[in-house]
Amino acid sequence: MADQREILTDKSIARLPSAGEKQYRVRDTELSGFFVLVGKRRKTFMAQGEFWRDGVREFTAQIKLGDFGEMTTRQARGKAKEALGSIAKGQRPGEAPKIKPGSITxxxxxxxxxxxxxxxxxxxxxxxxxxxxxxxxxxxxxxxxxxxxxxxxxxxxxxxxxxxxxxxxxxxxxxxxxxxxxxxxxxxxxxxxxxxxxxxxxIDWNKEHRRNTGMGPKDISAWLRELYAMDNPLRREFHLFTLFSGSRPTALKKIRLDHVDLQKRMIHIPRPKGGEEKAFDIPLSRPMIRCIIRAIRWGRIMYSAQAKSWLFPADSEGGHLVEHKEERNVLSKWGNDLRQSYRTLAQAVGVSELDVHLLMNHSLPGVNAGYITRDRLLRDHLRQQQQRISALVVQSVGVERDPSVDLWLGSAKLEANAVQMQAEDQPETTPIAA
The missing domain is CATH 1.10.150 (DNA polymerase; domain 1)
Known part of the structure; x- marks a missing residue:
């Protein structure tokens, strides 16, 4: 039976016939949501409303108010108004204690x-x-x-x-x-x-493209001339060391002098991206050591107090270099550009994918890589690979093309000879310690 509608009063409800096999509703025409449910033996006052929360309708709430005969229609109408008001406020009638007064923001x-x-x-x-x-x-x-x-x-x-x-x-x-x-x-x-x-x-994610801003071997010479022309010699060494190491600038800016071990030819990075558990050591090539020595000397001249603690000191609150960005018309590549360039140069000199991951402190691909003991490779194998990459940078200048830049970096011929000697003295592959 379809729902009936009329003004609900004690007299009108008393006249309603009992239901047969199926209950029926008589809705009040004055108060929306207030109705009486008529069954075989009793007539029950009810209230019904839409339960909304945070602008979304969750369900339809239906509340029993009481039986006709035990309360008057006026009393039931008053209780219906209260119940419907609570529903309109997003409160579950009769279940308030179960609802938290507020949710986390x-x-x-x-x-x-x-x-x-x-x-x-x-x-x-x-x-x-x-x-x-x-x-x-x-x-x-x-x-x-x-x-x-x-x-x-x-x-x-x-x-x-x-x-x-x-x-x-x-x-x-x-x-x-x-x-x-x-x-x-x-x-x-x-x-x-x-x-x-x-x-x-x-959401529909925006399409992202890996920035392809790295340099190849043929691009390095022009970039080195840009770098050499910079006014600030300490920033010059910072960018050069970024290219030599392939490390993130944020980690390099916070290198303390006590992180540098020239005797072991390593730099310790205690808190790289990922936190302390990702701490690692950077093996140093000869050009990297020369770069570090120049940075220390210039730091003592330019920032004597800060240079007692930091490899790349600056007049900042922390005492170290903070901003590494340059104007593109001054230096065309910096930051992540140099990280990509390092990866490209490593490929050019034949450094394996696994060694590049270890040198750049990337997560190692594959299950078997987890058995590699990185520290056992640092002293010899990875340092030799680092030397090959650095040598490619130094050799790209050429004495006949720009002797001033070559003098700044060191002898390219010495680097070429050193790499050749290493290749002759070392076997094709180095066993991986586990």
């Missing part, structure tokens, strides 16, 4: 992720700052928003990804969403009431 989730996860696990300060920029700048207006709302309304995340893409670019938009995804996943471990599906999964 994005700000709380971010601060917890920062302190309990990133700092505790020794994440790089640059990585933490990158997350902070995403959370506190790109999601600033969401900081006090319940995280559950984003979980229940993934369309908000989709719209924000589109907005950031348009205003800040596709790479920043993707990066911001990766940060949000990580914070949400971490928060859900201790806040099980959050929707299981991460709202970031709803």
């Amino acid at each position: 994005l700000r709380q989730a971010w601060e917890r992720y920062r302190d309990a996860h990133m700092k505790r696990k020794g994440r790089n300060s640059g990585t933490i700052e990158n997350y902070r920029d995403h959370m506190e700048r790109l999601f600033k207006d969401w900081l006090d928003t319940p995280l559950a709302r984003l979980g229940r309304q993934p369309n908000l995340v989709v719209e924000r990804h589109d907005k950031i893409t348009k205003e800040n670019g596709p790479y920043i938009a993707n990066g911001a969403m990766r940060s949000l995804r990580a914070v949400y996943n971490h928060a859900r471990k201790s806040n099980t009431e959050l929707p299981a599906a991460n709202p970031v999964s709803a």
